[in-house]
Every structure is written in structure tokens, then in C-alpha cells.
Amino acid sequence: MTAYRKWVGHRCAPRAVAAERGQIRLFAKATGETNPLYTDVQAARARGFRDLIAPPTFLFCLASLSGVADDLAAEMALPAGRILHGEQAFEYGAMIAAGDVIRLDHQVEDIFDKKDGALTFIRTRTDGVNQDGESVGASLATVVVTAP
Amino acid sequence: MNDTAPPEGREKRPAERTWRTGERLAPIAFPAISRHALALYCGGSGDHNPLHTDIDFARSAGQTDVIAHGMLSMAYLGRFLTAHFDPAAIRSFSVRFTAPTRPLDEVTCSGVIEAVSATTDGPRLDLTLEARTETALTVTGRAVVSGAHGLASGA
Numbered sequence: 001m002t003a004y005r006k007w008v009g010h011r012c013a014p015r016a017v018a019a020e021r022g023q024i025r026l027f028a029k030a031t032g033e034t035n036p037l038y039t040d041v042q043a044a045r046a047r048g049f050r051d052l053i054a055p056p057t058f059l060f061c062l063a064s065l066s067g068v069a070d071d072l073a074a075e076m077a078l079p080a081g082r083i084l085h086g087e088q089a090f091e092y093g094a095m096i097a098a099g100d101v102i103r104l105d106h107q108v109e110d111i112f113d114k115k116d117g118a119l120t121f122i123r124t125r126t127d128g129v130n131q132d133g134e135s136v137g138a139s140l141a142t143v144v145v146t147a148p
Numbered sequence: 149m150n151d152t153a154p155p156e157g158r159e160k161r162p163a164e165r166t167w168r169t170g171e172r173l174a175p176i177a178f179p180a181i182s183r184h185a186l187a188l189y190c191g192g193s194g195d196h197n198p199l200h201t202d203i204d205f206a207r208s209a210g211q212t213d214v215i216a217h218g219m220l221s222m223a224y225l226g227r228f229l230t231a232h233f234d235p236a237a238i239r240s241f242s243v244r245f246t247a248p249t250r251p252l253d254e255v256t257c258s259g260v261i262e263a264v265s266a267t268t269d270g271p272r273l274d275l276t277l278e279a280r281t282e283t284a285l286t287v288t289g290r291a292v293v294s295g296a297h298g299l300a301s302g303a
Contacts, residue, residue, distance in 0.1 A: 023192070030185065030192030031223045032178065035230050035301075047302070056226035056241055057219055064194035081199065081209030085218040089242035095235070140242075 004111050004120060004145075007076055012106040017066035021098040024052045027061065044097070054096035059139040060088065062096075063126045068106045069141075072124070078145060086121060087142040093128075093135035102128045102136060109140070120145040165300060167264045167273055175258040176228050181216050183251050189220050216249040221279045221287045228257035228277070229291055230301060237299045243277070243289035253281040259291075270296040 021041075028038045036043035037053050044052050063069045073083075096102065105127045112121050122143050128136040186200050195217055198205035206214045222243050229238055249255065256279070263274040272294035279287035293299050 023194075026188070027192035027223075030188035031220070031227060033227060035227070037230075037235060053235060055223065056229060056235065056238055057223050060219060061193045061195075064196075080197070081205075085245055087242070087244045088219065088222055089240070091240050092238055 004076060004122065007108045007122075008111050010072075010108045012068050012072055015066045015068045015104050015106070016101055017062045017104060019054055019058070019062065019096050019098055019100045019102060021052055023061075023065065024054060024058070024098055027055065027058065031055070041098075049095060049097050050100075051098040054098075056090065056092075057088075058096060059090060059102075059126065059128050059137060060141065062102055062128065063104055063106060063139060063141075066104055068104055068126070069124070072106060072108070076122075078122075078143075079148070082146045082148065084144045084146070085141065086144040087123075087140075089140040090137060091140075092137040094130060094132075094137075096128070096130070096136050100136075101131045103130075104128055118147045120147075167261055167271065167299070169261060169264050171261045173228075173232050173259045173261070173275075175256055176224075176231060177254065177256045178224050178227075180252045180254050181220070181249065183214070186214065186216055186220070186251065189217055189223075193217065193219060193223075195219065214251060216251070216253065218245040218249070218287070221245075221249055221255055222289075224255050225257050225277050225279055225287060225289060228259060229275075229293070232259075233273075233293045233299050233301050234295065234297075235301075236297075237293045237295035239292045239294050241289065241291040243287050245287055247281075247284035247286045249281060249286050253283075253286075255279050255281055255286065267294060269294055271299060273299065 109125045110123045124141050126139040190201050200217050259275050259277040265272045275291045277289035
């Protein structure tokens, strides 16, 4: 864990990512989504949304799609085959809709060990703000690195 | 900022029903997770970790086979939430991944209303959530649903 400890508090440079209709449609297909808010623009607008809305876990996807999460993992030299997703949390602000451009602020919140260093937990926080300056919420991801 | 104010022209919402502490929400059973589904989820989610799609990579990393993305099960729990509640009413959603999900597993999502309370922004529900396969409890979680314009999904 000592190798990772220096990364606590590290803030990545902000990165903008578009929430795209095509991506939301592919995510919907991949999850077998049947709710028309995610696939039918007219249905989403009839419910008062700007366009297709993003499903509840999509901010995590945006962090992946932007590359900011992978770039940080590479900078930290996290071992690809020994990382597991341990916990995940979302806080929600304004709804993300297709056409939005989200500014992501990604940082390392905490790093700690369990089981005498056999497991290292790394928690990152990704805050999102849309093109209107509204918070769309945050994604808090805890990954577990297992000792070799 | 309160994002739940309905713009003009928003269609009439369903009549709000009474929520009860201890109520078990109708579970949803998802189809068996095929390897093709994992490939689609890889593309759809932006998580390109080959541990989920490439059996040769998985074996080189000491696994016997690929495993499903934990976030695919969280997405299923998200579908469970939005089947029962207005997506705009979901205020927080958190999970712990407790066991791996493997190809051909069938995930069932369920939830219980642990608390019903009133806030200045309308009713609030605190939920506990679970995702299970035939053999394991794979995800445990919580969510808070609240809002001034009704919580029901209307879907």
C-alpha cells in the first residue's frame, strides 16, 4: 500500500465528455433496457426531459468513456489483472440527458489496507457538472487491489 | 438545486400511492448473462477490461474464465429502481459487490422499503437492495428516493 499512499488527494485535470444518444442506446441494448425514457426521445420529452436520459449508473460510464479513470489507473501503475470493483456509490443532481457535455473532476479520495496489506482499497470520486453549470452528481468508486 | 420541477407540457403523472415501511418491491429476474451480453456491455459502458470478455486474458490473470462486470449487476439494480420509481426521484444509490457474477448466471434484483419519511421536498423512501444469482448474493445496496412530484415510475 505504501507505494500507492502518495496518490491520496491527487486531482486529475478536468475532462469534458459528451453524453451521446448512441452511447445511451448501446448501453440500453446491453442491459436489456425496456424503459422508453432511455430509448425513445419522444417519450423522454413527454416526461419533461431534454432528450434520452442517462440511466442511473451512467456517470461511472462517462468516467470510463472519457479515459480519465483508465489514465489515472495507468499513472498509478495499478495491476490490471488484480483489481476488483469493491463498492460503488452515486449521488444525483441534475438529470444527465443526451446532448449534455459533462465536465468531470476525478480525484483519489482515500487509500487504505486490510488483511495486513493483502488488500489495498482505493476510493476515487468523480464529480460531474453539465454545460449549464449544474452539478449532475458524483460517482464514488472503490476498487480493491489484491497482493500478488 | 431541485431538479424535479416539471416543465410545462409534462404529461400527467400517475396518482401517488401510499408507501409502506417493510414493503417488498416486486423483484425482477434478468435473463442469463451470455458472453455476447458481456461484449455488448463492454462497449456500452466504456469498461474495456478484458477480464470480462477475453477468456485467454482471464486465464493469464489466474482466473478460470471471464467474470461479468460488477457494474452490469448494478445496472440491473438501476433498472429495478427505475421500474418502480421515477428516475428523477432517485437521490442516491450505492452498492457493495459481494461475490462475482459469471457467464450464464441469472440475476434477480429485489428491494425493501426500510423507511418512509416526509421531507420539505416531499416523501422520502430509504431502500435496501439485493442482487442474487442462483448460487450467491452478489450485490447488496441502498438507495434513497424522494421528490416533490411523486415517486412512482409512471413507466
